Amino acid sequence: MPSITMTVNDKQVSGDVEGRTLLVQFIRDHLGLTGTHVGCDTSQCGACTVHVNGRAVKSCSLLATHVDGADVQTIEGLADGDVLHPMQEAFRQHHALQCGFCTPGMVMSAIGIVNDNPDPTEREIREALEGNICRCTGYHNIVEAISAAAKEMR
Amino acid sequence: MYDFEYQRAISVDDALKKYADSEDARFLAGGMTLVPVLKQRLDQPSNVVDLGDLADMRGISQEGNAIIIKAMTTHHAVNSSELVISKIPALAHLAGTIGDHMVRNRGTIGGSLANSDPAASYPSAVLALNATIITNNREIAADDFFTGMFDTALEEGELILSVSFPIPEEAGYKHFPNPASRYPIVGSFVAKTSNGVRVAITGAGPCAFRVDDFEDALTKKYNPEAIRDIKVSDEGLATDIHASAEYRAHLINVMTRRAIGE
Structure with missing residues (x-):
């Protein structure tokens, strides 16, 4: 089972995933960051959009292993305390x-x-x-x- | 999705070896087709060999009169490349019409070409610009590359490394997007070179193809009016819920004229 490490919202996180684990599953199920949504699950709707290394991507269409080592930002990482982005x-x-x-x-x-x-x-x-x-x-x-x-x- | 063994290549040679050592592997480029295909259980590879770390498979450069785009270069990178914008603006424009901006941040030219989706955009540019596809063991002319629906001249385990696009005198691309998916129902790429005009169509048939009658007429006179009355046969063209073969044949003429006009 691959072990992955990445930076999510400026915190280093790691976990053991299957090869087939999607990035959105890692974010929601492993990290408990449920602000990133799964809408269509077929890369049409964009509800799962996060940033990987500063670029917007659809996290339902990326393998978690695929972005091992990357810098990921989710909706939870945008606000600065009580100050919204x-x-x-x-x-x-x-x-x-x-x-x-x-x-x-x-x-x-x-x-x-x-x-x-x-x-x-x-x-x-x-x-x-x-x-x-x-x-x-x-x-x-x-x-x-x-x-x-x-x-x-x- | 069925599970598979995920492997991350550290070099091109390593990717080829991992592929060869696997029972039934797939190369993973941007994953914008492969991951959805796996999710739908339309494919069940034993191994997935990820090319994402291969920095030397990304990049755009000019060599002589050609623009070289390495296989792992994203659509966004092609769309925003100053070099491509200045030398082959139609190619940069085409890259910006693929998918949406999130897809363009991941999807790659090599992945698109290897997949040869009948509605993919890049094949029309590769064919019209008379590009050369450079793999790990040979160079394949665009005219020999696209062999059918989701089918190419690539052999098992063969990997696209880069694509060489001769710089045309001028070129244009116009597509008629599906109102829902935005894939081209018909896309036409026209390239004018010192050797004549080439016209390649995507979205209409099983894979990208050229239109000889248009090329002959446009080589004589590079003007949309030169092809206005040339009818394209609908034989072998796709019919689906979005467009009949007859309508696609009609759109081939319209999109080609508009591509010249741009």
């Missing part, structure tokens, strides 16, 4: 969620989008959200939140 705060201010299931993945994806494109147009945001599915909001407030957060993050 600008993207989280923007989602709150703009009511960019209803049921909230897609939200952790939306936020992690959105940060990746803004990191690559610090001043995105509305159209660019909408196109970049291709890999995240929300069945409640109609995306409108999500797009507004990302646009507002981008200004804060610049």
Whole structure:
């Protein structure tokens, strides 16, 4: 059984996993970080989005062994104590969620989008959200939140 | 997912040896196809040999009049490469249309080509640009590489190391995305070179293919109007819930004209 070590939200963690253990299973089941969600489980919906070495990825489509040694950030690692990350705060201010299931993945994806494109147009945001599915909001407030957060993050 | 023995290669030679020593191994590149396939139990390898640590399999460079993209280079890296953007902008554009930004952060050019998905984007560029696929033991011309649906000229245990793209005079790529999956229902890559024009289509048939009639007409006159009235046969094209073969044949002409216009 492979033994893996990685940095998750600035803490070094390790565990024994099967070859087939997915990163999202390691994060949720081994580490108890259940903010990262499994929506479709087929790499369509983006609810499982985390950052690996600073890049947004879908953790339901990565083997845990695949990212052995990597630096992983999940939704739990964003806030600084009680101070939300600008993207989280923007989602709150703009009511960019209803049921909230897609939200952790939306936020992690959105940060990746803004990191690559610090001043995105509305159209660019909408196109970049291709890999995240929300069945409640109609995306409108999500797009507004990302646009507002981008200004804060610049 | 059925379990398997996971192995991490420390060099290309080590990857080849681990593959050869296994009963039924698969190379793992970005995993954007292999992992979902394993999750659906469509495949059951004994071993998975991870290429993720092989830094010398990543990178983009120019050698003479060609852009060399190593096999483990991600779609994001191709899409954002200043070199690719300046020399073959259509190729950078194409890489940015694959999947979504999370997928592009993991998926690789080598993995995409080895898989030869009928709706994959890269095969159209490889074929139209007359690229050469460099493996651990030979060089394969693009015209010989794609042999069928999920089928290539690669032999068992053969590993793509890099792809060499001759720099064209100009090129364009246009695809008609499936409204849900965003995979190309039809994608057309057009490349104009000193040796003439090449046109390659993806999404429409079992694997990427060229359109001779378009190439002849465009070599004579590089203008969308040169092919407007050339009908493409729908024989052998895919029919599914998203598009009939007849509609795909129609889209081949439309997407090719738009690719030239870009």
